[in-house]
Amino acid sequence: MGNVWGFLTRTRRGNGRMDWTDWVTYSYLFLGIFVMFAPVIWLAMSSFKTEAELSRFPPRFLPYAQETMAVDGYDEPLALFDIQSGEHAGKTLAQIRRVGLVAQMVDPANPSEKLRVDVADREPLEKLSFAWENYTELFERFNFLRFFWNSTFITVMATLIMVLVNAMAAFALSKYKFRGQTGVLMLVVGTLMVPQTVILVPLFLVTKELGMLNSLWGVIVPGAATPTGVFLLRQYMITIPDEIIDAARMDKASEWKIFWRIIIPLSAPAIAVLSILAIMWRWNDFLWPLIVLNQSEKFTLQLALNSFHGEMQTQWNNLLAMTVLTLLPIATVFMFLQKYIATGIASTGGK
Amino acid sequence: MASIGLKKVKKSYGAAHVIKGIDLDISHGEFCVFVGPSGCGKSTLLRMISGLEDITDGEVVIDSEVVNDIPAADRGLAMVFQSYALYPHMTVRQNLSFGLENIGTPKAEIETKVAEVSAMLQIDQLLDRKPKDLSGGQRQRVAIGRAVVREPRVFLFDEPLSNLDAELRVDMRGEIAALHKRLGNTMIYVTHDQVEAMTMADKIAVLRLGALEQFGAPLELFNNPINLFVAGFIGSPKMNFIEGTIDDNNVNSLTLATGEAIAIPSDGFNQVSGQKVTLGIRPKDLQPKPDGSLQMEVRTVEQLGTESYLYGRLADGTGITIHSAGQTTVEPGEMISVGAAEKTMHLFDTESGLTLRAQ
Numbered sequence: 001m002g003n004v005w006g007f008l009t010r011t012r013r014g015n016g017r018m019d020w021t022d023w024v025t026y027s028y029l030f031l032g033i034f035v036m037f038a039p040v041i042w043l044a045m046s047s048f049k050t051e052a053e054l055s056r057f058p059p060r061f062l063p064y065a066q067e068t069m070a071v072d073g074y075d076e077p078l079a080l081f082d083i084q085s086g087e088h089a090g091k092t093l094a095q096i097r098r099v100g101l102v103a104q105m106v107d108p109a110n111p112s113e114k115l116r117v118d119v120a121d122r123e124p125l126e127k128l129s130f131a132w133e134n135y136t137e138l139f140e141r142f143n144f145l146r147f148f149w150n151s152t153f154i155t156v157m158a159t160l161i162m163v164l165v166n167a168m169a170a171f172a173l174s175k176y177k178f179r180g181q182t183g184v185l186m187l188v189v190g191t192l193m194v195p196q197t198v199i200l201v202p203l204f205l206v207t208k209e210l211g212m213l214n215s216l217w218g219v220i221v222p223g224a225a226t227p228t229g230v231f232l233l234r235q236y237m238i239t240i241p242d243e244i245i246d247a248a249r250m251d252k253a254s255e256w257k258i259f260w261r262i263i264i265p266l267s268a269p270a271i272a273v274l275s276i277l278a279i280m281w282r283w284n285d286f287l288w289p290l291i292v293l294n295q296s297e298k299f300t301l302q303l304a305l306n307s308f309h310g311e312m313q314t315q316w317n318n319l320l321a322m323t324v325l326t327l328l329p330i331a332t333v334f335m336f337l338q339k340y341i342a343t344g345i346a347s348t349g350g351k
Numbered sequence: 352m353a354s355i356g357l358k359k360v361k362k363s364y365g366a367a368h369v370i371k372g373i374d375l376d377i378s379h380g381e382f383c384v385f386v387g388p389s390g391c392g393k394s395t396l397l398r399m400i401s402g403l404e405d406i407t408d409g410e411v412v413i414d415s416e417v418v419n420d421i422p423a424a425d426r427g428l429a430m431v432f433q434s435y436a437l438y439p440h441m442t443v444r445q446n447l448s449f450g451l452e453n454i455g456t457p458k459a460e461i462e463t464k465v466a467e468v469s470a471m472l473q474i475d476q477l478l479d480r481k482p483k484d485l486s487g488g489q490r491q492r493v494a495i496g497r498a499v500v501r502e503p504r505v506f507l508f509d510e511p512l513s514n515l516d517a518e519l520r521v522d523m524r525g526e527i528a529a530l531h532k533r534l535g536n537t538m539i540y541v542t543h544d545q546v547e548a549m550t551m552a553d554k555i556a557v558l559r560l561g562a563l564e565q566f567g568a569p570l571e572l573f574n575n576p577i578n579l580f581v582a583g584f585i586g587s588p589k590m591n592f593i594e595g596t597i598d599d600n601n602v603n604s605l606t607l608a609t610g611e612a613i614a615i616p617s618d619g620f621n622q623v624s625g626q627k628v629t630l631g632i633r634p635k636d637l638q639p640k641p642d643g644s645l646q647m648e649v650r651t652v653e654q655l656g657t658e659s660y661l662y663g664r665l666a667d668g669t670g671i672t673i674h675s676a677g678q679t680t681v682e683p684g685e686m687i688s689v690g691a692a693e694k695t696m697h698l699f700d701t702e703s704g705l706t707l708r709a710q
Contacts (some may be wrong), residue, residue, distance in 0.1 A: 243436035246403050251450035251501070252424035261449075265440040 040327070047320035048130040054316050065129035069094055072111040081105070081122040088115060092125060134321035144322065146297060147304040150216060151283060152329075154300060158220040159278040163271055165224050170233030171263050175245060185234070192227045196287075204291055218292040219300075223282070229274050236270035237263060272340035276333065283330045301326045353414055353427070353504035353537045354379045355400065360409035362395055362561075369395050371561040372409065377539065377554065382531050385541045386548040386584070387558035393541045394433075394509055396558070400539065401507050402426050413504070424453075429498035430507040433514065435490045437482040443469075443493050444478040450501045468500045488519045495530070508540040512547065524550060545585050549573070557581050579704040582631050582697060588660070588672045591637060593630045593645075594701055597622050605630060609666040613644045616693045620707045628707065631697035634660070634674035639681065643690030647671050652683055663687075 009018045018026075042061075046054060049063040068077035071094050078094035081103075093105040093115065103122070105115045138144040172178075173185050203222055212218030240263065248258045264271070286302045293299060296307065305326065308319040355377040362370035370392045377383045385393040398404035400411055402423030410417050418426050429450075437446050444465060451461045469475040472492045482490055491511060498506055508527070512520045528551050531538050542548055548555050549569045557564040557572065557580070565577045569585075576582035582590050595607040602624055603617045615622070615630065622628055645665060653660040661673040661681055673689060681687060698707040 241434060241436065243432045243434050244438060246398075246423075247430070247432060247436035247497075248438070248449070249403065249423050250401065250428070250430045251497070252453040253449070254453075257453065262438060268440075 043320060043327075044324055047134055047317070047324045048132075049134075049317065049320075050131045051315075051317050053131075054320075062128055063130055064126045065131070067125045067127050069108055071106060071108050074106075074111075078106070080108075080125040081117075082125050083117060083122050086118060086121040088117060089121070093117065093122070131317065134317045135325070137318055138322055138325070142304070142318070142322075143297070144304075144325070147299050147301045148325075150298060151300040151302070151326075154216055154219050154289070155279055155282040157216075158223055158282045159275055161220065161224045162226060162229060162278050163275055166226065166229035166274065167233055167264060167267065167271065168259065169225065169230045170237050170267075171259055173230065174234045174237035175240075175242070175263075188227050188230050190227075192231075200287075200291070207292060213292055214295055214298055215292075216298065219285070219289050223285075223288070226278075229278070232274055233267060233270050236267055240266050269340060272337065276337045276341055279333055280330060355505060355537060355539070356410075356412035357396075357400070358410040358412065360396070360399060360411060361407045362392070362399060362404065363407045369561050370399070370407075373558075373561075373563045375556060375563060375566060377537060379537055380535050382528070382538045382540065382551060382553045384548040384552035384555045385539065385558055386543065386545055386555055387564075388584070389543055390560075391558040392561040393543075393558050397430075397507055397509055397539060397541045401428055401430050403430075427504040428507055429501050429503035429505075430509065431494045431498050431511045433510040435482075435494040435511075435514075437490060437493055437497070439482050442479050442481055443474060443485070443496075446482070446493055447478075447496055447500050450497065454501075464500050468496045472496045472499070487515050488523065491515060491523055492526075495527070499530070499534070504536065506536055506538040508538065510541055510543070512542070513544075520547075527551065546587060549585070555585075557584060575706070575708060576631075576697065577706055579629060579631070579699045582699070582706075586633060588634050588674060590631045590633050590697070591671050593632070593665070593669055593671075595628060595630060597624055597626045597628060599624050607645075607665070607667070608669075609646075611645060611666075614693065615698060616696055619709055620698045621709050622698055622707050627701040629699045629701045629704075631699060632691045632695060634672040636695035637671065637673050637689050637691045638675060639673070639679075639687045640690040641688060643688035645671075645689050647673075647687055647689050649681055649683055649685045649687060652679065652681060654678055661687075 010016050011018055011022060013019075045061060045063060050065060053060075053063060053065065067080045069080055070077045074096070078096065080092055080094055083089055083091050083093055088107075091107060094108055096104045096106055096114065098104070098119065101119050103117050103119055105117050107113065107115065169188070173181065173188070207213060207218050207222060210218075210221075212221065244262060244266075245258055248262050253261065284302065285300075286306070289300050289303055290306070293303060296304075299307065301322070305319060305322055308315055308322065355375075357373050357375040359372045359374060360370060361368065361372050373396065385396060387393050395404060399406050402418065402421065406419050411419055413426060413428075438449065441449065447465045447468065448461045451464065456464075465478070466475065469478055472495060474489060474492050474496055477485060477489060477493070482493065485493065491514075494511070511527070512523050515523060524547060527538075527540075531551075540547075540551060552569050554567060555569055555572055556566045559580055565572055565581045572581060572585045576585060576590075579592065583592070593607060593613075595605040595613070597615075598604040598606055598612070602622050603615055605613050605615045605628065607613065613630070639661075647663045647665055649661050649663040651662040653662070656678065658677065659675055659679040661675070661679065662670070663673075664670050671689070699705060700707055
């Protein structure tokens with residue numbers, strides 16, 4: 001044990017032991033991990049709990065369920081209890097029904113004899129159990145796949161359109177000289193200062209006039225051009241040497257071809273960053289879809305999550321399971337692409 | 352056939368006149384070098400010929416066709432850039448074939464052409480590599496290959512060797528010259544290095560501050576520089592300039608600021624009495640002589656074995672460089688007499704800078 005501890009706490013510097021600053025650093029890091037991941041892990045664990053277990057106080061970390069057993073003469077499996085004291089102490093009995101403070105129980109070994117037990121004398125016999133039905137119900141009772149498809153469609157289409165539109169704007173702003181170039185850029189960047197909530201109503205009216213309410217395109221199109229995206233890509237494209245574009249012009253490439261064959265491939269790191277950001281924005285977007293979409297078959301996952309939260313009753317077990325499923329795709333995307341975020345942001349000099 | 356003519360070509364950015372009216376005729380098959388100090392407008396002029404930069408005024412004529420309004424791609428030119436400007440995300444093969452694809456060349460033909468050119472430039476082993484995996488010299492070859500493969504009428508080179516190390520530069524210089532001989536195309540080559548200009552050019556155009564100073568064959572520029580700038584720019588090391596005044600009663604005698612008098616050529620120059628002139632003598636023509644008419648204090652001696660350089664100054668501080676063959680016994684700090692043969696001297700009017708040589 002001492003060896004293991006010595007191995008874990010050795011360092012290269014100093015006397016080979018961890019300094020107090022190392023301890024502080026590690027504590028700080030672990031605190032950070034705890035603060036960030038504890039809610040997520042709690043969420044994941046809770047999504048496997050039954051409705052009853054969720055409302056239990058005090059809450060427990062792992063999902064437990066009471067053990068049951070099929071007993072001869074009874075149709076349903078019966079819940080098992082350990083008897084702590086009284087006449088039947090030390091036995092494991094199954095409950096037939098409970099009346100007030102007294103439960104009618106039966107010994108599984110001798111199913112014909114009914115026993116009366118004081119509820120204070122017994123402890124429920126529990127085991128670790130994952131309530132997978134929280135998840136399966138999503139597919140059986142709710143149209144989870146429809147919501148998932150809506151979210152995916154919006155995210156993918158919006159990201160593609162946004163990257164394309166922003167890249168074209170960024171190309172023009174970074175590589176063409178024209179009158180008012182700075183003015184246009186200032187306008188684009190200036191829109192960053194207008195809060196989304198301010199333009200919510202006008203945006204809604206425009207979308208309504210275009211007949212895109214209650215359509216997935218109504219969510220996709222208004223978000224197609226983002227100042228952040230234009231600015232991010234422009235900053236990156238500026239670093240592409242002009243001589244390469246001149247060379248392509250000498251090579252008889254049209255401006256359109258220069259964009260597709262030269263600019264887009266060379267901006268790949270910045271485009272990757274923007275795509276990841278766009279995927280996260282779109283996937284997690286709530287307010288705008290809430291305004292545009294009001295038929296449940298058009299709902300995104302975020303809206304569906306919201307609809308679980310009823311006025312009278314909230315189905316926490318299904319809600320939690322769906323939250324986990326909603327988190328998974330975006331977490332996976334982030335895991336695979338996070339290295340591009342680091343390199344891309346470092347090289348764009350962006351945020 | 353591809354001759355190029357520039358007629359009063361001008362370029363301005365707002366109030367800044369970068370090219371101030373240049374007239375130039377380059378005949379078919381000539382290797383023409385634009386040379387000049389940085390900021391003289393030589394690259395801008397090249398880009399105007401290429402079509403990448405528009406022309407404020409005047410005409411650019413290729414094969415008796417005014418190309419001012421023809422886009423770069425349609426002028427039938429190919430350009431090699433200073434930074435090579437290879438497409439970093441494409442392999443060498445794709446770099447070479449990109450231009451051909453754009454003009455709709457059939458696949459099979461592209462393949463033969465790429466194979467031919469890459470064999471000629473010895474880059475056929477590198478076809479599947481990306482530019483980042485190539486050395487500087489290899490990148491340079493690919494850049495040249497990309498120009499060659501399209502079989503342009505005219506090649507334009509924009510300081511193509513400035514990113515290479517000295518040794519490689521000499522090699523590539525030879526290769527470009529050989530390429531010119533083999534293809535026979537008109538080539539325009541921009542450089543700030545007068546050695547490159549001297550070794551490669553059929554014709555040199557010396558530019559300064561957006562104006563053409565002199566245009567001619569390398570040795571013509573070397574032997575008969577038209578003004579002080581060309582005289583100082585062409586030739587290495589730089590020509591020595593010594594200012595003085597022509598004697599009032601003898602146009603063949605020059606009195607220097609130091610009071611020394613020096614005999615100058617009696618014919619071939621149009622100097623007049625009392626004129627302020629600058630005497631130009633190339634370092635190899637100025638030699639230590641016991642009876643030399645100039646007294647010079649030697650400050651630095653460079654012994655290169657087969658040749659030596661003496662750097663010093665006259666009594667009034669005018670810097671003097673002497674290039675002598677073989678090794679020298681002169682030590683720094685010595686005072687020596689130096690002189691030059693009259694026929695090696697150049698005379699310029701100090702005020703206008705123009706040569707006084709009789710045309």
